[in-house]
Amino acid sequence: MAYIEFKGIHKYFGENHVLRGIDLSIEQGEFVTLLGPSGCGKSTLLRCLSGLEEVSEGRIILNGTDITDFTPKQRKIGMVFQQYSLFPNMTVAKNVAFGLKMQRKSKEEIEQKVDETLKLVGLEEKKKQYPRQLSGGQQQRVALARAIVMEPSVLLLDEPLSAIDALLRRNLQVEIRRIQKKLKITTIFVTHDQDEAMVMSDTIHLLNNGLIEQSGTPEELYAAPCSSFAANFMGHYNLLPGAEFGRFCEKSYTCQNIAVRPEAISITEARGQENGVLYMEGEIVSEITRGNTLSYTVEHNGVRIHTDTLFNPHSRRQVGEHIIMKVEEKDILQLE
């Protein structure tokens, strides 16, 4: 039996049908990401689990107990918000101790737990400071400490890194994952950033328009998207109508859409005869350097596709150059 189960969850905001029958199971200790574009219902699902929103239909089971009608306090769930939501009039230590005080723990126990948790997030020296004296990343770590000090049954992270700059964000991704693994705490992370989801998750649930579009490990979702939406969202796929892709590679495709990862297409010197390999030709119309990769846009018969190669200054191609490319047919995903 799964640790958390969402059974036929529907949520309406007036006329707006935000969640359209979500069925989802999460195992204990798993790091799960709800991924999707803005407005797809991922935060609403998280808020339904926390008790901050009531579900319109369906049940939520946590560790065998139906918690659908429980108040947030009764659910014993920890949550970290996008805007930190720290209490500005309290020091770091008091923010972290707040939940424990509400549970009427003894002063000694509160002090000990606060110290332990602040050490875990690397902020033991900041305990007497106020939130306004901390950086964004530090504030988010305090918010994380405030949630985990309660030893919650589930930790919910609602886009906690979206207000933080890129470098700090990468550090915090690693930090959050390290803490989650150490505490073995079941964690649900909400994000619209597929790279972040790939880095952090055991399992990703991709949401689209209030429904789960696809679930799987990051590798499964990236390598085998089940739909055009998933392919479009999960990576920088070349997503083309079948007929158009056929025109590019001068072969007939009857499926509705074709998805090919840009890195699956490689530039070669000459056409070969191998089985299961498709050769294509075209003219480079633009080139973008993305640090360690080079992205070429190649045009043929009025159709454009992208190909990514590792950056190598000695084999760099020029715009206007005619090139030959190859792709293994198993990497050409035919989607309906």
Add this chain to the structure above:
Amino acid sequence: MKKSGKKRKKLLPGIVLTLCGAFMLLPFLVTVLYTVVKSWTRLMPSGYTMKFWIKVFSEGKVIPAVLRGLLISIAPVIATNLIVILALYVAIVYNPKAEKFLQTLCMVPNTLKGVIIAIPVLSMYAGNPTVLGDRIFMLSCVYCVCILPFVYQGIRNNLHAINVKQILEAAEILGCNRLRAFLQIIVPNMMSGILVSSLLSVSCIFGDFAVIKIIAGNKYVTGQMLLFSNRQMLLQIQCVIVVLMFMVTLALSAVAFSLQNRKKD
């Protein structure tokens, strides 16, 4: 060259601020000086005396009047703050749409001045055998209405600077109920706004005599009323009362701001 340029740049704002401060303080300083002069008919005073201060303190009329003025100023401010904070709590937590209605309601006294409110209130409730007929109660209620715009705006501006909804949700998840979270977390963060608007309201009421005159007549004599009804008294005595009232307001402001600064530290 550069150093002298920098010095000059620093000096100029200092001079301008000192001049402005001196300009604003001058009337007060002259008033204070006037309380201790025997007479001032030529360029310089003819002599100095403390007799007017001694007279004011020994008569025992002025100090109670100033304190009464203070009391009637503070009580409505506290009441209005409580009412507005609770109303805004309900609006934010349970019915965000009500906030607009609340805003409109609180802004109405901007167009209806105290004197306009006082007259119908008096004609409606004078002679009422219940507490509503009590002049001091009536006066307090009218002041509550008069200061609504200041109090509401101060609190509202502060509330909008904090993400109230999410902070309350965070507290709720941590096991705190919303009202407690509001009082324990949100209200302390609004203290600067509450203090500023309260001071504004206190000074507004403290300086009023028209509404008191209409509603309370001679039953509740404040410093302002004393000044108004004893216009024949010696100018030096009047100045002592004015200085006393100013000192009371100043002390109140100092206490409020020191409290606020202590919180910030």
